[in-house]
Amino acid sequence: MNTPFPEPSCWLAHRISYGETDAMGVVYYANYLHLFERGRSELIRGLGFSYSVVEERGIFLPVREATCRYLAPARYDEIIHIRTGLSGQSRASLNFVYEITNADKSLVLTRGTTQHAVVNAQGRPVRIPDWLSALFD
Amino acid sequence: MNTPFPEPSCWLAHRISYGETDAMGVVYYANYLHLFERGRSELIRGLGFSYSVVEERGIFLPVREATCRYLAPARYDEIIHIRTGLSGQSRASLNFVYEITNADKSLVLTRGTTQHAVVNAQGRPVRIPDWLSALFD
Amino acid sequence: MNTPFPEPSCWLAHRISYGETDAMGVVYYANYLHLFERGRSELIRGLGFSYSVVEERGIFLPVREATCRYLAPARYDEIIHIRTGLSGQSRASLNFVYEITNADKSLVLTRGTTQHAVVNAQGRPVRIPDWLSALFD
Amino acid sequence: MNTPFPEPSCWLAHRISYGETDAMGVVYYANYLHLFERGRSELIRGLGFSYSVVEERGIFLPVREATCRYLAPARYDEIIHIRTGLSGQSRASLNFVYEITNADKSLVLTRGTTQHAVVNAQGRPVRIPDWLSALFD
Numbered sequence: 001m002n003t004p005f006p007e008p009s010c011w012l013a014h015r016i017s018y019g020e021t022d023a024m025g026v027v028y029y030a031n032y033l034h035l036f037e038r039g040r041s042e043l044i045r046g047l048g049f050s051y052s053v054v055e056e057r058g059i060f061l062p063v064r065e066a067t068c069r070y071l072a073p074a075r076y077d078e079i080i081h082i083r084t085g086l087s088g089q090s091r092a093s094l095n096f097v098y099e100i101t102n103a104d105k106s107l108v109l110t111r112g113t114t115q116h117a118v119v120n121a122q123g124r125p126v127r128i129p130d131w132l133s134a135l136f137d
Numbered sequence: 138m139n140t141p142f143p144e145p146s147c148w149l150a151h152r153i154s155y156g157e158t159d160a161m162g163v164v165y166y167a168n169y170l171h172l173f174e175r176g177r178s179e180l181i182r183g184l185g186f187s188y189s190v191v192e193e194r195g196i197f198l199p200v201r202e203a204t205c206r207y208l209a210p211a212r213y214d215e216i217i218h219i220r221t222g223l224s225g226q227s228r229a230s231l232n233f234v235y236e237i238t239n240a241d242k243s244l245v246l247t248r249g250t251t252q253h254a255v256v257n258a259q260g261r262p263v264r265i266p267d268w269l270s271a272l273f274d
Numbered sequence: 275m276n277t278p279f280p281e282p283s284c285w286l287a288h289r290i291s292y293g294e295t296d297a298m299g300v301v302y303y304a305n306y307l308h309l310f311e312r313g314r315s316e317l318i319r320g321l322g323f324s325y326s327v328v329e330e331r332g333i334f335l336p337v338r339e340a341t342c343r344y345l346a347p348a349r350y351d352e353i354i355h356i357r358t359g360l361s362g363q364s365r366a367s368l369n370f371v372y373e374i375t376n377a378d379k380s381l382v383l384t385r386g387t388t389q390h391a392v393v394n395a396q397g398r399p400v401r402i403p404d405w406l407s408a409l410f411d
Numbered sequence: 412m413n414t415p416f417p418e419p420s421c422w423l424a425h426r427i428s429y430g431e432t433d434a435m436g437v438v439y440y441a442n443y444l445h446l447f448e449r450g451r452s453e454l455i456r457g458l459g460f461s462y463s464v465v466e467e468r469g470i471f472l473p474v475r476e477a478t479c480r481y482l483a484p485a486r487y488d489e490i491i492h493i494r495t496g497l498s499g500q501s502r503a504s505l506n507f508v509y510e511i512t513n514a515d516k517s518l519v520l521t522r523g524t525t526q527h528a529v530v531n532a533q534g535r536p537v538r539i540p541d542w543l544s545a546l547f548d
Contacts (some may be wrong), residue, residue: 017452019167019445021160025211028156029337030307036429037304041428041488052488063303067341073435076160077452077463125534155317155325156308166474167444171293174441178291178351188292191353199438204478214315214326294437297432297487304430350434 006097011084012042016078021134026073032110033066037097039084040114041097043096047135060068061094061116068112072102079103086136092118094136142236145273146222149179153215163210169247170203171233176221177251180233185274196266198231198253203251209239216240223273229255229262229272280371281357282410286316290352301346306384309370313358315398317370321409333403335390337370342386344375353377359405360410366392366399368410417508419547420496420543423453436474443521444477445511450495451525454507456488458546459466472505472527479523483513490514497547501535505547 011045012053022028046053054061054092088095098112118128151172153241159165164257181188191198199217218238235249288309296302318325328335348354354374362369372386392402433439433501465472485491492512499506503538509523533535 015452015484017354018159019165019448020392022155023160023162024155024334024336025160029340030156030304030311033304033307034302034428037428037430038426038428041390041426042312047489048486052486054456060298062298062300062347063344065343066267066303067339069339073336077456091530099423114138147475152312153317154308154312156311161471161473163473166477168443169446170441171291171439171445174293175289175291176287181422182351187351189349197435199435199437200481202478203440203481204476206476207474212326215321219347255496275460292433292435293441295434296429297434297436298483301432 001004005083005099006085006087007042008047009029009083010018010039010043010046012082014038014080014082016074016080018076018077019074026075029068029070032068032070032100032112035080035082035100036066036084036096036112039082039098039124040096043084043086044135054132056094057129058121059126059132060119060120060121063114064093064117065078065115066112068110069133070107070110072107074100074102080109081105089128089136091127094128142220143222143224144238145180145184146220147176147180149176149219149221151217151219153211153213153217155213158213163212166207168203169205169207169237169249172219172237173221173233173249173251174205176219176235177233180221180223181197181272186254191269193267194266195258196269197256197264198252199229199256201254202234202252203249205247207247209244209246211237211239211246217246218242224250226270226273228264231255231265256272279357279373280359280361282317282321283357286313286322286356286358288354289339289356290348290350292350295350297339300349303342303344306338306342306344306374307358309354310340310358310386310388311372313356313372314370316359317360318409320387328406330384331401331403332395333400333406334393335403336393337388338388338391340368342384344384346381346383348374348377348383353380354383360387361387363402363407363410365401368402369390413478414453414462416481416510417496417498419454420455420494421450421454423450423475423493425472425491425493426450427487427491432487437486438478440478440481441517443479443481443511445506446491446493446511447477447494447495447523451507454495454497455546464544465530468540469532470537471530473476473530474497475528476526477523479511479521481521483518483520485513486521487510491515491520498524500539500544500547502538505529505539
């Protein structure tokens with residue numbers, strides 16, 4: 001991934017809790033998707049309003065696909081940084097990319113992606129509303 | 138707790154996953170409340186119908202208080218058994234007790250309790266409906 | 275994925291708890307990786323011995339990459355089935371694939387993959403020991 | 412709990428993620444114990460050094476008992492504040508209390524307690540070392 005990180009993007013700091021680790025002494029692999037969600041929420045919030053507002057307006061962004069590459073582990077008490085960027089949007093989907101780094105951002109621990117559908121309260125795919133699309137421009 | 142375990146009650150077997158453990162190599166302490174919920178759901182289901190049906194009928198049982206005593210740890214791959222009993226019901230609350238044992242039920246690993254309010258979809262306390270109360274008689 | 279599901283494989287039934295759901299009313303997306311781990315553990319256990327024995331022998335299988343496609347949601351109280359297969363092994367890695375279906379196995383809810391390194395207690399990659407490789411033949 | 416909150420104490424801000432909620436739309440009840448752990452870690456860290464250092468010195472603080480009272484729910488995207496205080500220490504145990512409030516600290520959402528044993532790497536109870544006891548004086 002030598003390509004530049006896509007914009008808009010944001011960073012979110014996060015402290016690893018004991019509850020996020022597993023018996024191998026490192027962050028359990030499924031928890032990184034939870035961390036990606038924290039980053040994604042932060043990105044949307046920083047661009048204008050919370051994802052909770054998106055839902056109040058009747059739009060939901062369920063995940064269609066997620067990937068994660070685990071390059072180095074994170075341990076209890078570490079500060080990590082979650083970088084999130086919007087990598088693409090089509091008529092009815094949004095794509096995000098993620099990088100999680102160690103405390104001084106010198107080492108990438110995980111990289112990931114998520115693809116989201118844009119659906120209404122009935123779960124039916126809809127065109128991205130202009131007010132949502134405008135957030136990312 | 139030398140008193141007999143309250144009735145109605147049930148047992149539920151559960152295999153400990155890696156994701157339920159923490160860096161101490163044992164099940165993370167918060168996860169026992171999740172296991173209690175599995176036991177509680179099993180008890181209600183076994184008495185007549187799922188808690189999902191209770192919610193469909195407009196009744197919710199949010200937890201008001203939970204306690205847990207940790208007597209011995211559980212580890213990855215172990216089979217544990219979750220015993221759940223109804224310890225009491227009043228006009229607008231339900232109380233459950235729990236014991237989690239090791240695979241051959243020779244050792245109690247944790248003991249716990251939960252108290253639940255009975256509320257409607259608006260979150261307002263209501264009297265326990267007869268159809269729900271009858272489940273436990 | 276019209277190719278036949280790889281062998282060896284296994285099925286594991288799992289009941290969705292309340293704690294596995296999120297505010298959208300469905301299983302939270304990160305939890306599917308936890309479910310994949312349950313399936314993977316079951317596959318290894320069924321082939322001869324638990325992954326805990328693998329670790330006792332000084333071999334660890336940290337995840338290098340995970341992917342998940344979300345096709346349909348799962349809800350509280352549903353029985354789902356986790357199908358796990360070994361899709362490949364090289365000198366120092368193991369690959370698994372997963373399908374999660376609804377209760378009667380008529381609908382695939384999620385599909386996923388994980389790639390695992392084979393490392394020793396110091397985290398250094400090692401050749402798959404014969405006793406481990408033999409499990410999968 | 413009209414008694415003053417015990418000292419030493421600390422506050423920790425936390426943003427509720429989607430993954431912490433359940434199908435009732437609020438934070439799942441077991442997750443509050445996870446939040447208590449975040450508060451407890453912050454308290455110890457703020458007093459001198461991380462709990463990870465405590466473990467490196469061969470001392471572990473497994474939970475013996477936890478309680479939680481749920482007064483009001485927390486929802487996705489809310490900022491909550493976790494207040495943690497040391498409520499007592501004896502020769503071989505440490506007790507903590509917790510309050511979780513809403514964003515402006517005007518409302519207490521949950522109250523809780525945890526009791527911890529002090530054990531060595533073999534899990535045997537030991538007297539609190541002076542360097543640990545001194546943290547809390």
